[in-house]
Amino acid sequence: MAITQAMCTSFKKELMEAKHNFLLSGGSTFNLALYTSSATMSAATTAYSTSQEATGTNYTAKGSALTRINPTTSGTTAFTDFADLTFGTCTITARGCMILNDSASGDPAVAVFDFGADKTSTAGNFTITFPTADASNAVIRIA
Template sequence: MAITTNAICNSFKKELFEAVHNFSNPGGNKFNLSMYTSQATLGKSTTSFTTGNEVTSPAGYSSGGKVLVNTGTSVASSVAITDFADLSFTNVTLTARGALIYNTSATNKAVCVLDFGGDKTATAGTFTIQFPAFTTSAAILRIS
């Protein structure tokens, strides 16, 4: 069991050609981010949200994680991008190894897996997922 390196899910790549995911802002699909322990098995073959080995916290984190705020889409220098605003979980006590972004508007289909590179912990504090800049060289999802 492991969270493999950051990965765009293979099912997501196929579903792009099937018009399953809409990243328009406003009016697009709703995407969530859920967090997982080091015991989770997540990677490019992940197809949908799962509660198996999802983190728990006495407060501040509920199963399924939180809704992401999509910053929209753009194309520059032949690279299409989309990204999300930073996401914070407040008053949590948890340890997370990685996360899954998934589309709640499309039966919880997986988009991508984020590997934190090691366990990250918050104790009665704030756990923040900081997304990269909305640029063609940094955005969380890029197609070139």
């Protein structure tokens, strides 16, 4: 089993169908869900699943809502990002995560990420730190 970091192919198609709205005001609700090292996720992942989702104290299924950052452009690249997310006072181990659209029917997947190794918190904060929101680093970029 493995998590292969990727923007989901189904997400790219769904952008063309206007299923995702990343605007800070009035946009879709995006969640970040945590997964164990037993999860199998890749560009072929199409939707949220509870299969191999991490479990632990103060973590709920589907994870937590993300705070969007308005989309923008730089040169020929469009990009958007999210504010850092903290799961407070939790006891959990996760190998990766999925960003999903909690507002759309079927909870479509946006992207999956591999942390490179299991990350653990024990009765502490589990924080997802997003990269700088720019054309080279933002978590969602279309060039």
